[in-house]
Amino acid sequence: MEGDNVVTFHLYRYRLLMKKPICLTGIKPTGMPHLGNYLGAIKPAISMAATGKYDCFYFIADYHSLTTIHDAKLMREYVYEVAATWLSMGLNPDQVTIYRQSDIPEIMEMNWILSCFTAKGHMNRAHAYKAIAAENTQNGRDVDQGINMGIYGYPVLMASDILFLQTNFVPVGADQLQHIEIAREIVSSFNAIYGEVLTPPEAMVQSETLVPGLDGRKMSKSYQNTIPLFLPEKKLQKLINKIKTDSLPPEAPKDPSDSLIFDLFKFFSTKAQQDDLAAWYKKGIGWGEAKAELFKVINVALTEPRAKYEELMANPALIDNILDEGAAKVRPKAAEFLKSVKVATGMSR
Numbered sequence: 001m002e003g004d005n006v007v008t009f010h011l012y013r014y015r016l017l018m019k020k021p022i023c024l025t026g027i028k029p030t031g032m033p034h035l036g037n038y039l040g041a042i043k044p045a046i047s048m049a050a051t052g053k054y055d056c057f058y059f060i061a062d063y064h065s066l067t068t069i070h071d072a073k074l075m076r077e078y079v080y081e082v083a084a085t086w087l088s089m090g091l092n093p094d095q096v097t098i099y100r101q102s103d104i105p106e107i108m109e110m111n112w113i114l115s116c117f118t119a120k121g122h123m124n125r126a127h128a129y130k131a132i133a134a135e136n137t138q139n140g141r142d143v144d145q146g147i148n149m150g151i152y153g154y155p156v157l158m159a160s161d162i163l164f165l166q167t168n169f170v171p172v173g174a175d176q177l178q179h180i181e182i183a184r185e186i187v188s189s190f191n192a193i194y195g196e197v198l199t200p201p202e203a204m205v206q207s208e209t210l211v212p213g214l215d216g217r218k219m220s221k222s223y224q225n226t227i228p229l230f231l232p233e234k235k236l237q238k239l240i241n242k243i244k245t246d247s248l249p250p251e252a253p254k255d256p257s258d259s260l261i262f263d264l265f266k267f268f269s270t271k272a273q274q275d276d277l278a279a280w281y282k283k284g285i286g287w288g289e290a291k292a293e294l295f296k297v298i299n300v301a302l303t304e305p306r307a308k309y310e311e312l313m314a315n316p317a318l319i320d321n322i323l324d325e326g327a328a329k330v331r332p333k334a335a336e337f338l339k340s341v342k343v344a345t346g347m348s349r
């Protein structure tokens with residue numbers, strides 16, 4: 001009986017002392033996000049933050065974009081677009097610390113330190129770099145053509161982003177798993193020498209939400225089949241009208257389970273709305289009518305966020321304020337941890 005009380009007491013104390021696990025992810029600004037980005041990454045990340053179970057940090061990885069975007073105006077635009085998108089789709093800065101990577105100079109110090117514990121061979125095998133090198137070779141070009149050191153060292157920067165905050169969980173798409181593995185390798189190499197200084201991160205792979213694009217393939221910027229989130233209504237309507245359909249006449253019964261329009265409709269509708277549309281399909285719906293229904297539901301979902309997005313984009317100072325506040329919260333933590341890393345390596349006392 002007495003023993004139970006002791007355990008209860010300790011558990012209670014532990015819970016009081018215990019911090020929430022740290023959850024961090026980076027968002028590379030590469031242009032206005034589309035419906036596929038929203039459903040596959042933005043929406044789940046915002047819902048996860050709303051559970052209150054984690055201490056969440058979502059940052060704009062502008063240094064990662066700098067590996068390929070060498071146009072200052074475009075860079076600025078992309079950063080604002082991506083920040084405004086997350087904020088207008090429901091990210092609450094009181095629940096999530098949102099900041100700009102380049103506002104945290106400690107990440108750069110971390111980057112150098114970690115690069116001294118990163119096997120070059122890992123970089124050679126990192127698939128993003130390997131794919132460009134392979135394409136060069138295939139096309140008879142010099143293997144290194146168009147590859148700067150930023151592209152080559154990308155995984156070390158990503159490890160720095162993750163490790164400087166002692167991150168526990170990293171929500172990412174499956175394409176980023178190798179990078180998390182590399183971060184864990186770096187932790188092992190470092191900790192083997194200096195002790196348990198760095199925290200090994202765990203990937204949280206989001207189950208893939210298959211959002212089809214205008215041509216039926218996965219919605220992706222590289223296929224040019226996307227529906228960007230914040231188009232003026234007319235443009236959104238026009239784009240939806242481009243969705244590929246077959247040549248069945250309007251009165252022919254149609255199969256909702258074999259329809260791109262219906263697949264997209266499902267993401268933005270209730271079960272009752274889906275049943276209604278399915279019934280209309282079976283009775284015979286014109287593709288123009290089906291597209292009009294799809295436009296309606298998407299437009300309802302986006303009307304409010306679009307207004308918020310436009311307001312933010314018209315006042316980028318509002319976005320800067322939020323990002324500055326985020327950086328101000330992160331920098332003291334960064335400085336403190338960096339100090340312990342430097343002490344461990346014999347750089348500071």
Ligand code: TRP
Nearest residue numbers: 025026027028061064158161170
């Ligand atoms: N590399 C990631 C991507 O392309 C973005 C990113 C940068 C990231 N740093 C990160 C993701 C740290 C998670 C954690 O999508």
